[in-house]
Amino acid sequence: MSAPLASLKLRLRRVERARQLRHAVLILPLLLFLGFTFLVPIGTMLWHAVDDPDVARVLPRTVAALHGWNGQALPGEATFAALAADLDDAAREQTTSTAAKRLNYDVAGFRSLLMNTARHLEAEPPAAGDAQATLLAIDPRWGDLESWGAIHRASGPLTDFYLLAALDLHRTADGHIAATPAEQAVYVDVLLRTLEIGFIVTALCLLLGFPTAYLLASLPARQANLFMIFVLLPFWTSLLVRICAWIVLLQGNGLVNGLLLWSGLVDAPLRLIFNRTGVYIAMTHVLLPFMILPLYSSMKAISPAYMRAAASLGAPPWRAFVQIYLPQTLPGIGAGSLLVFILCIGYYITPALVGGGGDQMISYFIAFFTNETVNWGMAAALGTVLLTVTTLLAMAYARLVADRQTTGGLK
Amino acid sequence: MPMPMPMSATETAPRHVAEPDAAPLVRFEDVDKTYDGEQLVVESLNLDIRRGEFLTLLGPSGSGKTTSLMMLAGFETPTSGEIYVDSRPIKNVPPHRRNIGMVFQNYALFPHMTVAENVGFPLRVRNVGRAETAERVARAMAMIKLEALAQRRPSQLSGGQQQRVALARALVFNPQLVLMDEPLGALDKRLREHMQVEIKRLHQSTGVTVVYVTHDQSEALTMSNRIAVFNDGAIQQVAAPDVLYERPANSFVANFIGDNNTLSGQVEQRRGPHCSVRLGGGELVQALVVNPRANGATSLSIRPERVRLLAMRDDPRGDNRLPGRLTELIYLGDHALALLDVAGTTDFMVRLPAGRQAGLACGQDVAVAFAADDCRALDPV
Numbered sequence: 183m184s185a186p187l188a189s190l191k192l193r194l195r196r197v198e199r200a201r202q203l204r205h206a207v208l209i210l211p212l213l214l215f216l217g218f219t220f221l222v223p224i225g226t227m228l229w230h231a232v233d234d235p236d237v238a239r240v241l242p243r244t245v246a247a248l249h250g251w252n253g254q255a256l257p258g259e260a261t262f263a264a265l266a267a268d269l270d271d272a273a274r275e276q277t278t279s280t281a282a283k284r285l286n287y288d289v290a291g292f293r294s295l296l297m298n299t300a301r302h303l304e305a306e307p308p309a310a311g312d313a314q315a316t317l318l319a320i321d322p323r324w325g326d327l328e329s330w331g332a333i334h335r336a337s338g339p340l341t342d343f344y345l346l347a348a349l350d351l352h353r354t355a356d357g358h359i360a361a362t363p364a365e366q367a368v369y370v371d372v373l374l375r376t377l378e379i380g381f382i383v384t385a386l387c388l389l390l391g392f393p394t395a396y397l398l399a400s401l402p403a404r405q406a407n408l409f410m411i412f413v414l415l416p417f418w419t420s421l422l423v424r425i426c427a428w429i430v431l432l433q434g435n436g437l438v439n440g441l442l443l444w445s446g447l448v449d450a451p452l453r454l455i456f457n458r459t460g461v462y463i464a465m466t467h468v469l470l471p472f473m474i475l476p477l478y479s480s481m482k483a484i485s486p487a488y489m490r491a492a493a494s495l496g497a498p499p500w501r502a503f504v505q506i507y508l509p510q511t512l513p514g515i516g517a518g519s520l521l522v523f524i525l526c527i528g529y530y531i532t533p534a535l536v537g538g539g540g541d542q543m544i545s546y547f548i549a550f551f552t553n554e555t556v557n558w559g560m561a562a563a564l565g566t567v568l569l570t571v572t573t574l575l576a577m578a579y580a581r582l583v584a585d586r587q588t589t590g591g592l593k
Numbered sequence: 594m595p596m597p598m599p600m601s602a603t604e605t606a607p608r609h610v611a612e613p614d615a616a617p618l619v620r621f622e623d624v625d626k627t628y629d630g631e632q633l634v635v636e637s638l639n640l641d642i643r644r645g646e647f648l649t650l651l652g653p654s655g656s657g658k659t660t661s662l663m664m665l666a667g668f669e670t671p672t673s674g675e676i677y678v679d680s681r682p683i684k685n686v687p688p689h690r691r692n693i694g695m696v697f698q699n700y701a702l703f704p705h706m707t708v709a710e711n712v713g714f715p716l717r718v719r720n721v722g723r724a725e726t727a728e729r730v731a732r733a734m735a736m737i738k739l740e741a742l743a744q745r746r747p748s749q750l751s752g753g754q755q756q757r758v759a760l761a762r763a764l765v766f767n768p769q770l771v772l773m774d775e776p777l778g779a780l781d782k783r784l785r786e787h788m789q790v791e792i793k794r795l796h797q798s799t800g801v802t803v804v805y806v807t808h809d810q811s812e813a814l815t816m817s818n819r820i821a822v823f824n825d826g827a828i829q830q831v832a833a834p835d836v837l838y839e840r841p842a843n844s845f846v847a848n849f850i851g852d853n854n855t856l857s858g859q860v861e862q863r864r865g866p867h868c869s870v871r872l873g874g875g876e877l878v879q880a881l882v883v884n885p886r887a888n889g890a891t892s893l894s895i896r897p898e899r900v901r902l903l904a905m906r907d908d909p910r911g912d913n914r915l916p917g918r919l920t921e922l923i924y925l926g927d928h929a930l931a932l933l934d935v936a937g938t939t940d941f942m943v944r945l946p947a948g949r950q951a952g953l954a955c956g957q958d959v960a961v962a963f964a965a966d967d968c969r970a971l972d973p974v
C-alpha cells in the first residue's frame with residue numbers, strides 16, 4: 183500500500199514541477215524586467231544604508247591604528263601620528279572634506295575640527311613623537327573619547343550608523359547602543375506620524391469607499407459605468423492640478439470656507455489647508471479610487487443569490503449583510519486597505535504641498551536627504567525603514583488571506 | 594420506517610398529501626405580475642398548492658415559472674392579486690419571515706462557510722442552541738449521506754454534493770414549504786436522474802410540501818404529484834402527470850407533454866361526448882369533444898402509441914381509419930417509430946411495439962387506425 187502511494191506522490195510532484203516550470207517560463211520576461219527596475223534599485227538602496235567607505239579611504243592609517251581600540255582610554259601616540267600623516271596626504275589629494283562631512287553626521291562640529299586641524303598641520307607639521315601634543319594644542323577636542331569614537335565607528339566598510347539614526351539611536355564611544363537625546367530625536371516621531379496618517383487616510387477611504395462601491399455594484403451596468411467614470415476621474419487629471427484645486431477650494435477665502443461662512447455654520451474661516459486636515463482631505467481624495475476598485479470587484483463577484491438564500495433561510499437583512507455579504511468583501515477590504523496604506527505612507531508630493539511643517543511624512547525626509555544634503559546613507563536608511571514596514575504589512579496580509587478561502591459555491 | 598429528517602416531536606407523524614378539498618397550504622388568487630408595465634409576465638394566476646404535495650411548475654423558458662416562485666418566496670411582489678399561505682395573505686411578510694426553504698439553481702452555498710456551517714446557518718439565525726444545532730446538522734448531513742464532508746468548503750464539493758448540501762440547508766429548519774428552481778439544471782443526465790430519486794425520497798420521508806420548477810417534462814412526470822403547465826404567464830392545466838398526458842386540456846399541453854400527432858379540421862356534428870370532424874383533405878374523423886373553437890375549428894390530438902398501423906385492406910372495426918404513406922422507420926430498441934404522411938400532415942407518428950416493424954418498408958401505402966376516445970378535439974393551433 184505505502185510503496186505505490188509513495189510513487190504516486192512522486193509522480194504528482196513531478197507533474198507539479200513541470201507545471202511550475204511552464205509558469206516560470208511564461209513570466210520570465212516580467213521577472214527580468216522587475217529584476218532591473220525593482221530589485222536592483224532596492225538592493226542599491228539597502229546597500230547605501232550600510233555602506234561606509236569614506237573615512238577608511240581618506241584616513242587609512244588612522245583607521246588601521248584604531249583597529250581593536252576599546253574606547254575606554256585615549257589612543258596612543260602612534261594613532262595621533264597616523265592621523266597627522268593621513269591628514270597630510272588628504273590635504274594633498276583634497277579629500278579631507280569627504281571624511282569631514284561623514285564624521286560631521288555623527289558628531290556635530292567635526293567638520294570644522296578636521297578641516298581646522300588639517301590647515302594647522304599643513305602650516306607646521308608635527309615633530310616626530312610629538313603628534314599627540316601638537317593635535318591637542320590645535321584643538322582640545324582631540325582629547326575627547328567621542329572624537330576618536332566617531333572615527334572608529336566610521337571605519338567601515340559597513341556601518342549601522344544610518345539605520346540606528348533612522349530609529350533615533352546611536353552608538354556611544356564604547357560601542358553600546360543608546361537613545362538619541364529627546365531634543366534631537368525626530369525620526370521615530372516622523373515614522374509614527376507617517377503610520378498615523380496612513381491609518382487615518384485608510385480608514386477615511388474605507389468609510390467613503392465601501393458605500394460607494396456597494397452602490398456601484400448594485401446599480402445596473404449603464405449607470406454603474408457612468409459612476410465609475412467619476413470614480414476614475416482623479417486618475418485622469420495630473421496630481422499637481424488636483425492639489426492646486428484643493429488649495430483653491432480649501433484656503434481661507436476659498437469656496438468651502440465661503441459656503442460655510444455663508445450658511446452661518448462657522449463665524450470665522452476654518453484652517454483647512456497647510457495643516458493635518460488638508461493632508462487628510464487631499465490624500466483621501468487622491469487614494470480613494472485605490473480603495474473603491476478592489477472593493478467593487480470583490481462586491482461584483484458576490485451573486486445576489488447569496489443574499490436571497492440568506493433571506494430564505496431566515497436571516498433578516500442586517501444579519502445577511504454582516505454574516506454573508508461582509509465576509510465575502512473581506513478580500514476586497516484587505517486589498518484596498520493595504521494598497522491605500524502602502525501608497526499613503528510612501529506619498530511625498532501631496533503632504534509636501536498641502537501639509538504644514540508638522541505634517542511631513544517619512545518620504546519628505548528621504549527627499550530632503552537625497553536632494554538637499556546629499557546624504558545617501560540617511561536617505562537609504564529611512565527608505566529601508568519604510569520598506570520594512572511595508573513588507574511586514576504585506577506579509578501579514580498574505581498570511582491573512584491564505585488562512586481563509588474565498589472562492590466556491592457560485593462560480 | 595426510518596425518519597432521517599430532523600423534526601420536533603409533534604411533526605414526526607408521516608404526513609400525506611392533503612385531500613383536494615382540504616384548505617390549501619398556498620393559494621395564488623388572481624395574481625398578475627409585470628416588470629415593465631407593458632407585458633404581463635404572469636397573468637391572472639390562480640393556483641392552490643395542497644399540504645404535503647409535490648407540485649411542479651412546468652413550462653417553456655420565459656413562461657413565468659421563476660417569477661411565480663419568487664413571488665411566493667417574497668423576492669418579487671405581485672402587481673395585483675394576493676398570495677395566501679395557511680389562509681393568511683403574505684404580501685407584507687418579508688422573505689426572511691416566510692419560513693419557506695429555497696433551493697437555487699446554482700445552489701448559492703455560502704463560500705466562506707464550511708458545509709456544516711452552511712447547513713447550520715438557518716438554525717443559528719433562529720437562535721437554536723449550540724448543542725441542538727450540532728445535532729440537527731449532524732442528522733441533516735446523515736440524511737444526505739455527506740457526514741464525512743461536513744468540514745469542507747462548498748468549492749471542494751462536486752456539483753451533486755453541493756446540490757445535496759443545498760437541499761439539507763433548505764430542509765434543516767423544518768419549513769412547511771420548500772421551493773426549488775431548476776435545482777438539477779446544472780447536473781449531467783445520470784446525476785440528475787439519481788438526484789430526482791433522492792429528492793423524491795426526501796419529500797416522502799419528511800412530508801414537506803415541495804414546489805418545484807423545471808422545463809424538463811420527464812423530470813416533472815416522474816417526480817410530481819401534480820404538474821402546473823405554464824405558457825406565456827398563464828397556467829394551461831394543473832393535473833396529475835397521467836391525467837396531463839392522457840387527457841390534455843388544450844393543444845399546448847398536448848404538444849408540450851410527450852409526443853403528439855396533430856390533425857387540423859372543422860367540427861361538423863356533435864353527438865354526446867363525441868363529434869365528427871372534417872379534415873383538410875375531406876376525410877371524416879370521430880373525436881372526443883374537449884374544447885374546439887366555437888366556430889368549429891379544431892386541432893385533433895392523438896398520441897402515437899394509440900395509433901395502429903394497418904395494411905390497406907384491414908378493417909378498423911369501428912375506429913377511425915385514414916390512409917397514409919410510410920416515409921420513415923426509426924428503430925429505438927424497445928419500440929420503433931413509424932413516420933407517415935397522413936391526411937396532408939407529414940411526420941404523423943405511430944409507435945410500434947418491438948418486432949412489429951418487420952415487413953414494413955418506406956414508401957409503402959398503409960392505413961392508420963385509432964379510437965374516437967383517443968382522438969381529442971382541442972383548440973386549433
Ligand SMILES: Nc1ncnc2c1ncn2[C@@H]1O[C@H](COP(=O)(O)OP(=O)(O)OP(=O)(O)O)[C@@H](O)[C@H]1O
Nearest residue numbers: 628629634652653654655656657658659660661808
Ligand atoms: N427582473 C426582471 N426584469 C424584467 N423582466 C424580467 C425579470 N425577470 C424575468 N423577466 C421576464 O419575465 C418573463 C418570465 O421570466 P421567468 O424568469 O419567470 O421565466 P421562467 O419560466 O422561469 O423561464 P426559464 O425556464 O428560462 O427560467 C421573461 O420574459 C423574462 O424576460
Ligand SMILES: [Mg+2]
Nearest residue numbers: 658659660774
Ligand atoms: Mg426560471
